[in-house]
Amino acid sequence: MTETYDIGLGNNDIQTRKKADSDFISFWDEQAKNLTWFSFWNKTLDWQPPFAKWFVGGTINASHNALDVHQETKSEKPAILWEGENGDSQILTYGEMYSQVQKFANVLKSLGVQKGDCVTLYLPMIPELPVAMLACARIGATHTVIFSGFSATSIRDRVDDSKSKVIVTADGGYRRGKIVPLKEVVDEAIKDFDFVKNIVVVQRTKNEISMTSKDKFWNELMNDVSEVCPSEKLESTHPLYILYTSGTTGKPKGVLHGTGGYLTHLYSTFKWAFDIKDSDVFFCTADIGWVTGHSYVVYAPLLHGATEIMYEGAPDFPDASRMWDILQKYNATIFYTTPTALRMFMKFGDDIPNSFDLSSLRLLGTVGEPINPEVWKWYFKTIGKEKCPIIDTWWQTETGGMLISSLPGLETIPLKPGSGTRPIPGVNITVVDENGDDVEPDTKGYLVVKNPWPGMLLTLWGDDAKYKTVYWSKYENCYYPGDYALKDSDGYLWLLGRADDVLKVAGHRIGTAELESCIVSHDDVAESAACGIPDEIKGEVIIAFVVLKQGVDTETKVLEKELVEKIRTDIGTIATPKQIYFVSKLPKTRSGKIMRRLLKAIGNNEKIEDVSTLEDSAAVTEVQTVFDEIQKSIKESK
Ligand code: WTA
Numbered sequence: 001m002t003e004t005y006d007i008g009l010g011n012n013d014i015q016t017r018k019k020a021d022s023d024f025i026s027f028w029d030e031q032a033k034n035l036t037w038f039s040f041w042n043k044t045l046d047w048q049p050p051f052a053k054w055f056v057g058g059t060i061n062a063s064h065n066a067l068d069v070h071q072e073t074k075s076e077k078p079a080i081l082w083e084g085e086n087g088d089s090q091i092l093t094y095g096e097m098y099s100q101v102q103k104f105a106n107v108l109k110s111l112g113v114q115k116g117d118c119v120t121l122y123l124p125m126i127p128e129l130p131v132a133m134l135a136c137a138r139i140g141a142t143h144t145v146i147f148s149g150f151s152a153t154s155i156r157d158r159v160d161d162s163k164s165k166v167i168v169t170a171d172g173g174y175r176r177g178k179i180v181p182l183k184e185v186v187d188e189a190i191k192d193f194d195f196v197k198n199i200v201v202v203q204r205t206k207n208e209i210s211m212t213s214k215d216k217f218w219n220e221l222m223n224d225v226s227e228v229c230p231s232e233k234l235e236s237t238h239p240l241y242i243l244y245t246s247g248t249t250g251k252p253k254g255v256l257h258g259t260g261g262y263l264t265h266l267y268s269t270f271k272w273a274f275d276i277k278d279s280d281v282f283f284c285t286a287d288i289g290w291v292t293g294h295s296y297v298v299y300a301p302l303l304h305g306a307t308e309i310m311y312e313g314a315p316d317f318p319d320a321s322r323m324w325d326i327l328q329k330y331n332a333t334i335f336y337t338t339p340t341a342l343r344m345f346m347k348f349g350d351d352i353p354n355s356f357d358l359s360s361l362r363l364l365g366t367v368g369e370p371i372n373p374e375v376w377k378w379y380f381k382t383i384g385k386e387k388c389p390i391i392d393t394w395w396q397t398e399t400g401g402m403l404i405s406s407l408p409g410l411e412t413i414p415l416k417p418g419s420g421t422r423p424i425p426g427v428n429i430t431v432v433d434e435n436g437d438d439v440e441p442d443t444k445g446y447l448v449v450k451n452p453w454p455g456m457l458l459t460l461w462g463d464d465a466k467y468k469t470v471y472w473s474k475y476e477n478c479y480y481p482g483d484y485a486l487k488d489s490d491g492y493l494w495l496l497g498r499a500d501d502v503l504k505v506a507g508h509r510i511g512t513a514e515l516e517s518c519i520v521s522h523d524d525v526a527e528s529a530a531c532g533i534p535d536e537i538k539g540e541v542i543i544a545f546v547v548l549k550q551g552v553d554t555e556t557k558v559l560e561k562e563l564v565e566k567i568r569t570d571i572g573t574i575a576t577p578k579q580i581y582f583v584s585k586l587p588k589t590r591s592g593k594i595m596r597r598l599l600k601a602i603g604n605n606e607k608i609e610d611v612s613t614l615e616d617s618a619a620v621t622e623v624q625t626v627f628d629e630i631q632k633s634i635k636e637s638k
Contacts, residue, residue: 002416002488005380009362009389010412011275017411020425027426028054028454032264035060035303036069038233041260045452050472050479051459052452053237054261061231062240062259063105063138066302067098068231078307081281081330082127085174085313092127094305097134099227100127104135106225111166111198111216115140115232118242120164122146122155122186124173125312128202128218129288130298132168137240137259140232144242144254147289148173148182150572154252155189158244161254161461165197168218172205176314183209236260242461243291245397246511247470248482248501254461255291255397263303265401265455269424270300273391273402274334274363275409281360283309283327284336290508291397292367295455296336300401315341320348324356335383336365339375340506343537346378353382363408365391368507369539370495376417394420394495396481397509398471400455403427404493419492427453429493431485436475439486446499447485448478501596503532504539508574512596515577518570519544522563524552529586529594530577533603542577543603545586545623556582581626587619602627 020027029044032055041058070077075095082090092100113119119141123129129145136143144162146155159167169186172179183201187210190196201209202218211217237258244252270276282301286292301308309330315323315337323345327335345353364384366376371392380390394404404420406413413421423429428450431439439445456479460467474480484496498504501512512530519528527547532540546563560580567575587595592615601608602624614620 004414004416006414007387007389008412010408011410012412013410017425024426024428024451028264031268032260032454034267035065035263041236047452049477050468052261052456054258054264054454055236058236058260059233060236060260060263061138061234062263062299063101063134064231065263066134066299067094067101070094070305071098074305077305079302080127080130081307081309083309083311083326085177085317090127097131100131101134101138102227102229103222103225104131105138105229107200107221108135108139108141108166109229110221110225113139113141113166116142118142118144118162118164120144120146120159120162120167122148122167122169122182123202124148124170124182124204125287125310126170126202126204127310133298138229138231140234140238142239142241144244145289145294146244147287148180149289149574151569152185152188153570154572155186157251159190159193159196162242163195165195166200167196168200168202170202170204171209172207174205174313176317179205179207181207234259237458239458241294243294243397246502246509246514248511248513250513250517252514253466253470256458256461257400258458261454261456262400263299265453266295266300267303269402269405270296270304272407272410272424273365273393273405276304276306278305280306280333281309281330282306282334283330283332285311285315285323285338285341295401316344320345321352321356324353324358327358327361328356331360333360334363334365335361336367338368338507339366339371340369340538342366342371342375342379346375347537350382358383358385361388363391364388365393367393367395369504370497371418373417380417390415392420398457398481399453400457403429403449403453404495416492419488419494421492423493427451431487431493432475436478441487441489444484444486444496447481447483447495448475449481450478503542505532505541505574506538510542510575514571515542515544515567515575518567519546519563522566524548524554524559527586529596529599531596531600531603533600542575543579543581544577545581545583545599547583547586581623583623583626585616585619585622587623588615590615599623
């Protein structure tokens with residue numbers, strides 16, 4: 001039997017869930033009124049499946065809700081407690097953020113950015129990033145943030161897709177004490193794009209960079225503009241941002257989020273899940289380059305006028321005590337991080353966190369991957385000292401905000417290590433089989449969402465058809481997130497990982513198709529198949545099987561190096577495979593589909609069953625042999 005933890009630290013509001021269950025549309029209508037609107041909507045939900053428009057006719061502005069609304073009471077309150085990797089620090093109050101954002105909004109306008117334009121942001125975790133996002137939101141420009149670990153090729157594809165005229169970047173960013181030359185990467189990425197008119201450069205590292213007439217320094221531009229820039233009154237469905245994410249096809253998809261629905265979702269979930277209070281010091285470790293950073297570093301905490309910590313660098317730099325040091329330094333009360341980070345901290349041992357005063361903590365959270373029960377228990381005991389509830393929050397780039405989590409700000413329910421518990425109010429989630437029928441309790445199936453919710457994506461940027469097929473075609477009128485799950489007999493949901501060809505490596509989403517198309521674009525490669533195998537720290541890591549073209553006689557060691565280099569330059573270092581295996585054929589079905597299931601089984605040291613559809617069973621034997629041989633030589637070389 002699963003252990004339960006009932007520490008009774010939650011509110012006891014039964015009405016909210018009751019209202020949500022009886023009518024989710026009027027429930028969200030009520031929640032939306034927590035935000036400040038310029039004008040109210042005339043229709044709460046316009047649902048033309050699978051396209052949802054929330055709060056139609058209402059006008060709102062994200063930047064106004066994050067900043068203007070707090071000026072009367074909180075202009076002196078710290079919004080962001082920024083900690084640089086090298087020990088620099090900076091405090092930005094709500095008043096200072098307000099003035100910076102208005103100024104940068106005027107900078108964008110002076111560069112010709114207008115409502116409806118896209119602006120690309122390729123920045124490290126520095127305060128200028130949220131400032132730039134809110135400045136875009138203020139004038140109705142759609143921001144598209146690119147994680148600063150992505151390569152020039154990845155940026156090129158994304159800038160080309162969004163047609164941004166302005167890119168905001170930095171001279172460099174710090175990562176483990178080294179400087180990542182961001183401006184240089186941008187220069188390489190956009191060298192063929194005449195449509196990019198300006199690059200705005202924040203001077204973070206002061207490393208030498210080349211500047212052309214297109215390029216402008218952030219500080220100089222900020223000196224020349226007025227501090228006043230009123231917020232645009234935008235339609236609730238106005239596109240707030242595009243965030244590219246990996247899926248099952250070769251190219252990343254541009255997930256498009258709107259304004260009024262998205263903000264309503266964030267405001268509510270932040271209150272329910274984190275039980276946020278005015279006195280809290282919130283710390284979410286996510287990089288703003290990913291959705292968790294967009295939703296729960298930038299928008300949700302600022303909508304609530306909360307104080308939060310923003311950290312620039314690697315979690316274990318200069319050593320494994322960095323996170324605990326930050327929590328202690330700022331008296332953090334809420335800590336929201338990933339299972340990968342926790343697995344790493346746990347491996348370093350208890351002495352490190354035990355030597356810090358973490359008594360200010362009152363609530364802990366995780367996101368991004370399934371959390372192993374033993375890691376959950378370690379988090380509960382060693383970090384939370386058995387007094388902090390843990391929220392395990394399930395959601396996706398596409399969902400905008402949490403859809404499954406325990407909600408101490410709303411209700412008290414016993415926790416089970418490894419389970420996200422229940423859907424948030426107003427969201428109908430179930431687990432179904434291949435035919436779409438509900439599965440029995442404790443049976444693995446596919447997670448589906450049965451009604452629209454306010455934070456859901458509007459569509460995929462420029463590709464409504466793909467939006468329909470990817471998310472809404474597997475089951476009629478149900479959103480299909482691509483995750484396995486089961487519901488236990490108490491109705492608790494357990495998330496069991498991806499059901500499709502998307503990997504989660506250290507919490508980062510990587511599509512196998514994207515990797516494979518990069519590998520086969522190497523001149524010597526004929527075919528490739530990538531898959532994930534479990535890893536003690538990162539959850540899973542990538543392995544790739546490669547078939548070379550006939551006649552290629554380059555040494556595999558050389559090729560392996562070239563392929564790794566190619567993946568790093570085409571995608572980014574996060575997609576680096578742990579191992580590449582060279583084989584002469586891949587196991588395929590008679591219709592020619594690669595049997596990834598078998599490759600995965602080999603990689604996982606599992607028994608291979610049911611190969612009846614296989615075209616050539618010799619391929620399995622070969623893949624198995626190569627894999628075994630390489631594994632053996634790795635072991636011997638240790
Ligand atoms: C996985 C991250 C288990 C899941 C916010 C989902 C999780 C994908 C959890 C989305 C969780 C996220 N437990 N798995 N608490 N949270 N996932 O778009 O597979 O980067 O589909 O969004 O992460 O990843 P994304």
